[in-house]
Amino acid sequence: MGVPARSVYLDHAATTAVHPKVVEAMLPYFSEKYGNPSSLYGLGREARKAIDESREKVAEILGARRDEVIFTGCGTESDNLAIRGVAFANKSRGNHIITSSVEHHAVSHTMAQLNKYFGYEVTYLPVDRYGVVNPDDLARAITDRTVLITIIYANNEVGTIEPIAEMSKIARARRIPFHTDAVQAAGSLDINVDHLGVDLLSLSAHKFYGPKGVGVLYARKGSAFLPMQTGGSQERNRRAGTENVPYIVGLATALTLAYGHLEDNNRRISQLRDRLIDGVLKIPYSQLTGHPTQRLPNSASFTFQFIEGESILLNLDLLGISASSGSACTSASLEPSHVLVAMGIPVEIAHSSLRLTLGRENTQEDVDYVLGVLPGIIEKLRAMSPLYNTRLAQA
Amino acid sequence: MYSALVMEHFQNPRNVGVIPDPDGVGKEGNPVCGDIMEIMIKVKDERIDDIKFRTFGCGAAIATSSMVTELVKGKTLDEAMAISRVTVAEALGGLPPVKMHCSNLAADALHKAIEDYRRRHNGGSAGS
Numbered sequence: 110m111g112v113p114a115r116s117v118y119l120d121h122a123a124t125t126a127v128h129p130k131v132v133e134a135m136l137p138y139f140s141e142k143y144g145n146p147s148s149l150y151g152l153g154r155e156a157r158k159a160i161d162e163s164r165e166k167v168a169e170i171l172g173a174r175r176d177e178v179i180f181t182g183c184g185t186e187s188d189n190l191a192i193r194g195v196a197f198a199n200k201s202r203g204n205h206i207i208t209s210s211v212e213h214h215a216v217s218h219t220m221a222q223l224n225k226y227f228g229y230e231v232t233y234l235p236v237d238r239y240g241v242v243n244p245d246d247l248a249r250a251i252t253d254r255t256v257l258i259t260i261i262y263a264n265n266e267v268g269t270i271e272p273i274a275e276m277s278k279i280a281r282a283r284r285i286p287f288h289t290d291a292v293q294a295a296g297s298l299d300i301n302v303d304h305l306g307v308d309l310l311s312l313s314a315h316k317f318y319g320p321k322g323v324g325v326l327y328a329r330k331g332s333a334f335l336p337m338q339t340g341g342s343q344e345r346n347r348r349a350g351t352e353n354v355p356y357i358v359g360l361a362t363a364l365t366l367a368y369g370h371l372e373d374n375n376r377r378i379s380q381l382r383d384r385l386i387d388g389v390l391k392i393p394y395s396q397l398t399g400h401p402t403q404r405l406p407n408s409a410s411f412t413f414q415f416i417e418g419e420s421i422l423l424n425l426d427l428l429g430i431s432a433s434s435g436s437a438c439t440s441a442s443l444e445p446s447h448v449l450v451a452m453g454i455p456v457e458i459a460h461s462s463l464r465l466t467l468g469r470e471n472t473q474e475d476v477d478y479v480l481g482v483l484p485g486i487i488e489k490l491r492a493m494s495p496l497y498n499t500r501l502a503q504a
Numbered sequence: 505m506y507s508a509l510v511m512e513h514f515q516n517p518r519n520v521g522v523i524p525d526p527d528g529v530g531k532e533g534n535p536v537c538g539d540i541m542e543i544m545i546k547v548k549d550e551r552i553d554d555i556k557f558r559t560f561g562c563g564a565a566i567a568t569s570s571m572v573t574e575l576v577k578g579k580t581l582d583e584a585m586a587i588s589r590v591t592v593a594e595a596l597g598g599l600p601p602v603k604m605h606c607s608n609l610a611a612d613a614l615h616k617a618i619e620d621y622r623r624r625h626n627g628g629s630a631g632s
C-alpha cells in the first residue's frame with residue numbers, strides 16, 4: 110500500500126494532540142507531587158494548591174467564581190451531571206426539559222433515558238437548514254413544568270454556532286436554568302458565562318490540546334443541583350472522588366494557552382478553513398453543510414452527492430489524511446447523522462458527508478494537499494456509483 | 505478494521521462499469537444503511553462470460569462487489585447461484601461483524617442478475 114506522501118490530521122473536532130507545554134505542566138504531578146489534595150501534610154497541600162490555581166485560571170476565563178467550577182472526568186460526564194443534576198433537583202417543580210435536535214449524544218441519549226425511565230417529557234427544538242435553532246421556537250416550547258433548557262453552543266458535526274445569549278435571555282425571564290454543551294466551542298469561542306447568560310456550561314480538555322479524561326462543569330451559584338456521584342466532599346460535594354491532579358493542571362494550562370492567543374489563532378485557522386471550503390466547493394455536486402458564516406473557525410463540512418462517506422474516508426486515509434463522516438455506514442448503529450437529518454438533508458445525501466476540522470499544526474500546504482487529492486477521490490467513487498451514472502444519463 | 509485483501513479490492517476494484525447490451529441486470533438496495541449495488545452480466549453457453557458492477561456504498565460493499573465479480577467470471581450460472589454472502593466474505597479473508605450485511609448486497613445483486621437472464625431467456629425463446 111506504500112507510505113503516504115504526507116500526513117495531515119484534519120479531525121480536531123474528534124480530539125487534539127496534547128500541547129507540549131501542557132505535558133510539561135502535568136508531568137510533576139504524577140510521581141513527584143503525587144499527594145492527595147485532601148491530605149493535610151506538605152504533599153497534600155502541594156496538590157491542593159495546584160488544583161486551587163487551576164480552578165482560578167478556569168474561573169477567570171469563564172468569568173465565573175472559583176466555587177462555580179467543578180472538575181469532572183470528561184465532557185460527557187459534565188453534560189450528564191448538568192442535566193441529571195438540575196432535572197432531579199427540580200423534580201418537584203416539573204418534569205419538562207427542552208433541548209435541540211442537533212445535540213451531541215452525551216445530551217440526546219441522556220434525554221432519551223430520562224424520558225424512558227424517569228418520566229421526563231422532552232421537547233426537541235427543530236433547526237433550519239443551517240442547523241440553527243430559532244429562539245422563538247424556544248419561547249413557545251416553555252411551559253410551567255419546564256425545569257431545564259440545554260442547547261449545544263457549537264455543533265460538533267457541522268460547526269454551526271447557536272444563538273445562546275439570545276436563548277438564555279428567554280430562559281432567564283422565565284427563571285429556568287439554562288445549560289450549554291460548549292465542548293466543541295471551548296478553545297475558540299467566547300465562553301464567558303455572563304456574556305452567554307448561561308447557568309451551566311460543559312467543556313472538555315482534549316478538544317483544546319489538553320489531555321483526554323478531564324472536563325469542567327460550570328454551575329452558577331444558587332442553582333439547585335443534585336450530585337450524581339456521592340462519596341467524599343471533593344468539589345464542594347458536587348462531584349465526589351479524589352481529584353485527578355495532573356489532568357486538572359493540564360486542562361487549566363491548555364485553556365489558558367488557548368485563550369492567550371485566541372484572536373490570532375482564530376484568524377489564521379479560519380483563513381485556512383475558507384481556503385479549504387472555497388477549494389472543495391469547486392467539486393461538482395458538492396455542498397457546504399452548516400452555517401456559511403456562523404460556524405466554528407476550524408470546521409469545514411460537506412456532502413458530495415452520489416457517493417458514500419466511508420469510502421471517502423478510506424481513500425483519504427490511504428493518502429495520509431485523517432477525517433470523519435456522518436454516513437450511516439461509518440456509525441456503529443448504521444444510522445445516518447441525526448444532525449444532518451434534522452437539517453433536512455436527505456438520507457442519501459447525508460451518506461456522502463465529510464467533516465474536515467483544522468488545528469494548530471495545520472498549514473496552507475496541508476490544505477493544498479487535500480485540495481489536490483480530494484477531487485480525484487470523489488471522481489473515482491462517482492465513476493463506480495450507479496446513482497451518478499443514472500444522473501448523467503438523465504442529464 | 506479491514507483485511508489487506510479487502511483494502512486491495514477496495515483500492516483496485518475489478519470489473520467496474522456497465523455492459524452496453526447485458527443479458528441480465530440485478531439491482532439490490534441495502535435496507536440497513538441505504539446503499540445500492542448493480543450487476544450486469546453477459547452469458548454464453550450457460551456461463552458468465554462478462555460481468556460488471558457499480559456500487560454506492562462503504563468500503564466493504566465495494567470490496568465484496570469486486571470480489572463477487574471475480575469469483576463468478578467464467579463460472580456456470582448454477583455455480584454462480586450457489587455463491588452466498590459467506591462465500592464472498594470468506595474469499596476476502598473475513599469482514600468485521602458490523603459489515604457482514606454489506607456482503608448481502610453483492611450476492612443478492614448477482615442472483616437477481618442471473619434470475620433476470622433466466623426470465624428473459626425462457627420468456628424470449630421458449631423453443632430453444
Ligand code: FES
Pocket residue numbers: 437438439534537538539561562563564565603606
Ligand atoms: S454498505 Fe453501508 S455499511 Fe456497508
